[in-house]
Amino acid sequence: MINSQKSYSIQPFGQLYLVPTPIGNLEDMTFRGVRTLSEVDLIAAEDTRNTQKLLNHFEIKTPQLSFHEHNSRERIPQLIERLKNGESIAQVSDAGMPSISDPGHDLVLACLQEQIAVIPLPGANAGVTGLIASGLAPQPFYFYGFLPRQKKERKEALEQLNQHQETTILYESPHRLKEVLKAMVDVFGTQRQVVLCRELTKKFEEFLRGTLEEALTWANESDIRGEFCLFLEGNKEGSRVTEQDAEWENWSILEHVEQLIANQLSSKEAIKEVAKVRGLKKQEVYHVYHVEND
Structure with missing residues (x-):
């Protein structure tokens, strides 16, 4: 039998709110996000020091508890217990949407198993925000996130991505960008179009558009700083993954x-x-x- 969650009806337990946070510009925090963080009993934060800056800016006094990939196994039972006792909890990542590249998904699954309502809020997301200004086809798109760090696994992932006709969205850190672009050239060739977007929504936001060969040349000649979103043109000769x-x-x-x-x-x-x-x-x-x- 299908399970129905009526998010705003009276609940037997507390609720888990998934609250997006700004990806750089604090003005992108929503009114609803500020209110929710102010009203919940606890904030489960990927990095409490980082989140505290956000809370201070909006004068939010709600207590925090650290919740990240290294302590999620210990924290999830604690958070479930508090939710069952009627407390409401907001989960936030360092930037952007919870559950994307953080342990929030495991908490969501644990809540659903216990019939605890999970309520998502809309807000900032680096991948879609950069995509609409990239100049590449915005629809359909395929979100991948961070590539594997090991060379063999990364090559296998790129070979799978090479079958996609859709625009692919990747995240990458500045110190791995050159290595990743070199691996992409090896798999995709030199002429595939790519857009590098860094410091999205911040003062030094920049879009770099060109071929993979041009992007790799730029990376080899530049002092690379800032977190990156990469938008890769789909393979027109590939097969859509179904x-x-x-x-x-x-x-x-x-x-x-x-x-x-x-x-x-x-x-x-x-x-x-x-x-x-x-x-x-x-x-x-x-x-x-x-x-x-x-």
């Missing part, structure tokens, strides 16, 4: 190849992709498609 792509285990090799061909890949590209995904030799997939298909 729910079917996750179901290849249920397909025969022949069906898998034919599905990719139906998604605009050539037979050669489809055979290569099927071999890669299934861990097979290309010759084996070629034989199935060209010989057994006759």
Whole structure:
């Protein structure tokens, strides 16, 4: 039976509010966000020192409790207990939307399991904010966030992203930007369009638009500062990732190849992709498609 949450009806427990915070410019804090942070019993903050600056600016006196990836296993039971006792809690990240690249999602799941209402507030988000000014196609888009730090895992992630026709949104720190752009050139080639956006909503906000080759040249010649959003042009030759792509285990090799061909890949590209995904030799997939298909 489907589970229904009526967010603003009388609740048996306290409520968890997911409150976005500014990504740089404090004027982007909403009236509702300020009121919610003022009215809840507790604020679960990714970095209490950072959040305290926000609270001081808006003269909010609500107490905080640290809640981050290193203490989430310990904190979640504590927060659930307080919610069950009728307290209301706001969860915030350092900047932008909770649950995106922070442990908020695990807290949401724990609340839902205990029938505790989870109430989201709209607000600042770096990815979508930068996307609409990037000049790349804003719809459809694919949000990925931070790439893996290890080279092998990062290359595998980029190869998967190379199948997307949608504009891809990535986050990256300044000290890893050169390395990431080099890895992107290796996978995507030099001519794919990319937009680097740094210091979004702040005084030194900057958009850098060009090819991956031009972006890498800029990075190699620049003193890189600020947090970055990267917007990558979709691969017009790639296949759109659909729910079917996750179901290849249920397909025969022949069906898998034919599905990719139906998604605009050539037979050669489809055979290569099927071999890669299934861990097979290309010759084996070629034989199935060209010989057994006759």
